[in-house]
Amino acid sequence: xxxxxxxxxxxxxxxxxxxxxxxxxxxxxxxxxxxxxxxxxxxxxxxxxxxxxxxxxxxxxxxxxxxxxxxxxxxxxxxxxxxxxxxxxxxxxxxxxxxxxxxxxxxxxxxxxxxxxxxxxxxxxxxxxxxxxxxxxxxxxxxxxxxxxxxxxxxxxxxxxxxxxxxxxxxxxxxxxxxxxxxxxxxxxxxxxxxxxxxxxxxxxx
Amino acid sequence: xxxxxxxxxxxxxxxxxxxxxxxxxxxxxxxxxxxxxxxxxxxxxxxxxxxxxxxxxxxxxxxxxxxxxxxxxxxxxxxxxxxxxxxxxxxxxxxxxxxxxxxxxxxxxxxxxxxxxxxxxxxxxxxxxxxxxxxxxxxxxxxxxxxxxxxxxxxxxxxxxxxxxxxxxxxxxxxxxxxxxxxxxxxxxxxxxxxxxxxxxxxxxxxxxxxxxxxxxxxxxxxxxxxxxxxxxxxxxxxxxxxxxxxxxxxxxxxxxxxxxxxxxxxxxxxxxxxxxxxxxxxxxxxxxxxxxxxxxxxxxxxxxxxxxxxxxxxxxxxxxxxxxxxxxxxxxxxxxxxxxxxxxxxxxxxxxxxxxxxxxxxxxxxxxxxxxxxxxxxxxxxxxxxxxxxxxxxxxxxxxxxxxxxxxxxxxxxxxxxxxxxxxxxx
Numbered sequence: 001x002x003x004x005x006x007x008x009x010x011x012x013x014x015x016x017x018x019x020x021x022x023x024x025x026x027x028x029x030x031x032x033x034x035x036x037x038x039x040x041x042x043x044x045x046x047x048x049x050x051x052x053x054x055x056x057x058x059x060x061x062x063x064x065x066x067x068x069x070x071x072x073x074x075x076x077x078x079x080x081x082x083x084x085x086x087x088x089x090x091x092x093x094x095x096x097x098x099x100x101x102x103x104x105x106x107x108x109x110x111x112x113x114x115x116x117x118x119x120x121x122x123x124x125x126x127x128x129x130x131x132x133x134x135x136x137x138x139x140x141x142x143x144x145x146x147x148x149x150x151x152x153x154x155x156x157x158x159x160x161x162x163x164x165x166x167x168x169x170x171x172x173x174x175x176x177x178x179x180x181x182x183x184x185x186x187x188x189x190x191x192x193x194x195x196x197x198x199x200x201x202x203x204x205x206x
Numbered sequence: 207x208x209x210x211x212x213x214x215x216x217x218x219x220x221x222x223x224x225x226x227x228x229x230x231x232x233x234x235x236x237x238x239x240x241x242x243x244x245x246x247x248x249x250x251x252x253x254x255x256x257x258x259x260x261x262x263x264x265x266x267x268x269x270x271x272x273x274x275x276x277x278x279x280x281x282x283x284x285x286x287x288x289x290x291x292x293x294x295x296x297x298x299x300x301x302x303x304x305x306x307x308x309x310x311x312x313x314x315x316x317x318x319x320x321x322x323x324x325x326x327x328x329x330x331x332x333x334x335x336x337x338x339x340x341x342x343x344x345x346x347x348x349x350x351x352x353x354x355x356x357x358x359x360x361x362x363x364x365x366x367x368x369x370x371x372x373x374x375x376x377x378x379x380x381x382x383x384x385x386x387x388x389x390x391x392x393x394x395x396x397x398x399x400x401x402x403x404x405x406x407x408x409x410x411x412x413x414x415x416x417x418x419x420x421x422x423x424x425x426x427x428x429x430x431x432x433x434x435x436x437x438x439x440x441x442x443x444x445x446x447x448x449x450x451x452x453x454x455x456x457x458x459x460x461x462x463x464x465x466x467x468x469x470x471x472x473x474x475x476x477x478x479x480x481x482x483x484x485x486x487x488x489x490x491x492x493x494x495x496x497x498x499x500x501x502x503x504x505x506x507x508x509x510x511x512x513x514x515x516x517x518x519x520x521x522x523x524x525x526x527x528x529x530x531x532x533x534x535x536x537x538x539x540x541x542x543x544x545x546x547x548x549x550x551x552x553x554x555x556x557x558x559x560x561x562x563x564x565x566x567x568x569x570x571x572x573x574x575x576x577x578x579x580x581x582x583x584x585x586x587x588x589x590x591x592x593x594x595x596x597x598x599x600x601x602x603x604x605x606x607x608x609x610x611x612x613x614x615x616x617x618x619x620x621x622x623x624x625x626x627x628x629x630x631x632x633x634x
Contacts, residue, residue: 101483127313
């Protein structure tokens with residue numbers, strides 16, 4: 001705790017402690033540097049990357065990449081949160097520090113669509129290579145939700161015109177601007193959005 | 207029918223399909239199937255090469271063949287890949303030079319399912335993940351949810367948790383030993399292992415009601431207290447388990463063939479293991495004394511006496527010995543737990559649908575395959591806003607392509623089995 005505030009006065013925003021966790025937030029461009037200090041500095045010695053996870057806070061919000069570290073010297077897990085903007089879902093890869101972050105990052109890319117710059121094997125890991133959506137994002141509707149939605153919501157990521165993965169971040173921003181959020185369209189009768197209803201029928205077998 | 211009919215070349219239906227496929231692919235903008243060139247197999251489609259443009263640096267490295275190299279596809283239905291795992295193996299002669307594991311065949315989206323379930327029902331979805339350690343699968347989310355909700359399970363519930371979790375570890379390690387021997391051609395150990403496993407799952411069924419997917423943990427306790435049937439079965443099992451374990455050990459440990467095929471095989475150094483995020487018995491077999499039960503004691507593990515066992519050589523044989531040692535240690539832990547088990551309730555007062563205050567919690571347990579952890583976020587609603595699971599065999603699998611090069615094809619399965627991956631957990 002004290003060590004963290006002394007050593008990272010500018011980096012560690014929003015320091016928070018839980019039952020057995022110390023948590024800091026780090027800006028995206030300093031994450032590799034921070035993790036390297038945490039790992040190599042003998043005062044910290046967080047030698048193990050316990051977990052790396054991505055969180056989606058929903059439409060209009062941001063993503064977050066969360067690292068959990070372990071060290072014998074400290075009685076708590078260290079949690080480092082990195083904010084990643086939805087419009088520009090890129091963050092540096094930490095595979096240079098722990099090669100084992102490779103599968104974590106592949107999973108985050110597959111499920112959330114976060115691009116890790118510098119990862120030399122960033123391809124889909126669970127879904128098939130030609131899959132074009134990111135299932136763990138909050139705007140990925142499950143069939144149940146879609147049936148509830150009066151707009152029979154086909155989420156923007158599932159529309160064929162956004163299938164070009166090479167520049168999906170641009171597509172994402174444009175589609176987020178074009179299509180109203182799911183909650184907003186839910187109460188509108190389907191005839192108000194005829195084209196949404198039609199494409200829903202085509203893309204979602206009953 | 208005349209002779210000329212035979213001489214007229216009727217197009218082979220396979221050729222027709224190929225032409226049709228090529229046309230469809232061209233229309234869809236996909237690459238043509240990659241075929242072998244300049245060898246006696248010219249024109250044959252190469253098995254294993256993705257039928258699309260290669261995406262990453264690593265993929266190009268893997269699927270670019272040098273003179274004399276060849277790709278072999280193994281799985282996803284191969285019997286010794288421990289589930290539906292597909293391996294593309296690059297070989298030169300009989301020696302493996304590179305390997306690409308491909309999975310996702312068992313992906314069920316359990317994280318997403320849990321995010322759409324209440325906290326109580328989310329605990330039932332995690333059972334089929336790592337189906338050989340279902341109790342551990344439930345333990346980590348239970349810990350995380352209890353931290354979120356701000357309650358603790360009663361002491362007796364914690365003891366029962368530790369008891370069932372150690373029982374689960376016993377049969378999981380026993381099965382790993384059996385499968386390791388099976389992958390090298392020894393049939394008998396797996397039979398002994400399954401005798402032991404059947405005893406334990408019947409035992410756990412008598413306390414939880416189900417044989418495989420126990421659904422035993424609850425937020426703030428466990429579902430049932432111990433009952434007479436469980437205790438009598440446990441006593442009977444306890445008198446025979448050491449004998450089955452020792453029988454199995456005598457079959458394998460000093461077996462010349464087994465030693466010849468495992469010693470020095472798939473050597474994993476401590477630095478490599480740390481860099482690749484390998485945890486659990488595989489990490490300890492490389493000499494790193496990391497055990498979540500000691501590092502961040504959960505449940506009642508700080509009240510029990512046990513050591514962190516390590517082996518130094520880090521080869522397949524060390525990982526086997528590590529499993530045997532930890533299995534026996536689990537039996538001692540079960541003794542201690544039964545000795546110290548207090549009286550009292552097994553379930554805290556918790557409503558059916560809980561709504562924890564907004565917050566974040568991390569729960570980690572030591573599963574038979576390593577660090578199994580859950581990161582849960584609450585937004586104040588009845589279901590977890592984010593539910594993330596870290597499965598140890600998923601992370602351990604990425605070290606396999608590093609260890610393979612230089613070994614024979616027949617040894618790939620031995621090295622993989624020594625990491626004890628369970629594809630249900632890998633694919634989530």
